[in-house]
Amino acid sequence: MDRISIIDLKKGERAVIVSHHGGRLFERRMSSLGLRSHAVIKKISSQLFHGPVTIQVGNSQVALGHGMARRIYVERINNE
């Protein structure tokens, strides 16, 4: 499986978070909104010109800046 960042996901694609790049504090902060390792996410949208990315995690949606999204690595889940 290829490791890519959330940025590289296409709209509507699902993926599993594998790791965070940005230290423990960053990982903890992401985790508090459910963006932790092994979590299954789905990309909802990303704003133009490197704007924020919106993803679905569990039953909630989270918007995060482009710089943060770039530092979260995921593996695509092949859609059934």
Added chain:
Amino acid sequence: MNKILLIGNPNVGKSVIFSRLTGVNVIASNYPGTTVGFTKGILRHAGKRIEVIDVPGTYSLDPSSRAEEVAVQMLDDIKKDKDAIIINVIDATNLERNLHLTLQLIKRRIPMIALLNFWDECKHTGVSINVEKLQQELDVPIFTTCGITGEGIKHLVDSLEQAKVSSLKFKDENIWNEIGHIIDKTQQLSHRHHTLWERLGDASIHPVAGIPIAIIVLALSFYIIRLIGESIIGYVMEPLFDKLWTPVLMKLSALLGGSGFFHDILLGKLINGSIEYVESLGLLSTGLFVPLGMVLPYIISFYLVLSFVEDSGYLPRLGVLIDKVMHKLGIHGLAIIPMLLGIGCNVPGAMATRVLETRRERFIAATLMAIAIPCMAQIAMIFGLVGSYGVGAIAIVFGTLFIVWIILGLIMNSFTKGESPEIFIEIPPYRFPYIPGLIKKVWMRILWFLKEAVPFVIVGVLVVNILYFSGIIQFLGKLSAPLIRGIFGLPEGAVGALIIGFLRKDVAVGMLIPLGLSKSQMIISSVVLTMYFPCIATFAVLLKELGIKDMLKSAGIMLISTVVVGGVLNLIL
């Protein structure tokens, strides 16, 4: 037990539960971070008085915003209090993420109860939770509630004594494993189809489709605000004052002899033998008409529309859409919330800057709001007075303020020290506003306006009279002539409006009428009055939020930019 702390993730409905428990009304909205300070209330039950505290929402006990710091601080404070318990409010449709805070709270070893709120929403979101099993796993009592309808609240109140310290043990680094393990045992998700609300939700955050949607929402909002505001003024307030109040005042005027000190203080000067509500400047004429006849209708319509938009869940999405632009000004998209609240009144706007994480962002957002966002009271007066010079004049006033907002943001972004982090926010689901709740919220905000504004307007009108009678305004007018006349091109009398603007900006705008200003002078003075300094109520809040040093800096920016912008307008208009 004598104290309850309501604690939970942002936007899980703590404030609604708080209102239900204590009968104290607090503002609740559909976005994370509505509650930025804490509110206390008293729950009376079985002959006891229990203090209930509504804590700002927090995702974890490692705080990353000012509101979250408040939450953690309060938790530390009650640690010493043996009689305090925690009620952990959980969004049942989002159990997994909410449990992260729950488990951190369990580690604090304070007696606790957990509430599964939004219980009614679980059904149509396809979530099913085994409450009994969850109770066994967490080892604290669990209740299900629906804050909005009040379902489950009575049962909760009757069972407060059951709060207990959980025996659950786990290592900090295993917290997510522990949560996964609990979720596996207690929650089942079933597949369901997307609802219309969700499709709408996805469209309104779409990078391309979202922009026209935002423009439509904002344009529609302003149209409705104007429509409702003008209707209340034209069909209710003006007839009321003209038909009922004017005859009373005219009788009183005749009784007082038509002029003199008391006559002028109470009723103001007669203009062509009759009361002119904006120009007369008496306590019972202008002092009542400005807040009730001109401003209140717009306060009502603005808060109706704002509350509807707030409760629908649209604001965080708007924040995401404009995030990229806002970053150029050194703040992120969520800063749209203090800006929009500031349009209602700068005081709650200044408090809402707490949703921003860093000092730098709060400084920029608060300064931008105080300079370039006129409050609804002032906007209503500008609509009423500048409007008589045509819609173009109003457009120049607001266009100028918008340009100032952008340019000043760009400048502050390059000079202010510190960091502006990226946006990171939960997007709440769209909900159709619960109408009784919405009406209550609008009512609270109107009452708040009446309590805050009317006394200040009356004091303002009184001060104007005293300043005129004593000749202080004339003296200050001469003193400040180089600035007022030389740079802004305004008559010396305008200094009176600038002094009163510190008390109330709506009265200040009204004071411009007797000066007989030209169109461009009216535009310049409206812009200057918005920018030069916040009113005293806003000033007090800003001082508290920013601290004295940053407030001085902010005030310096306000004064300098007012002189520059007023001067430039005077040159080009």
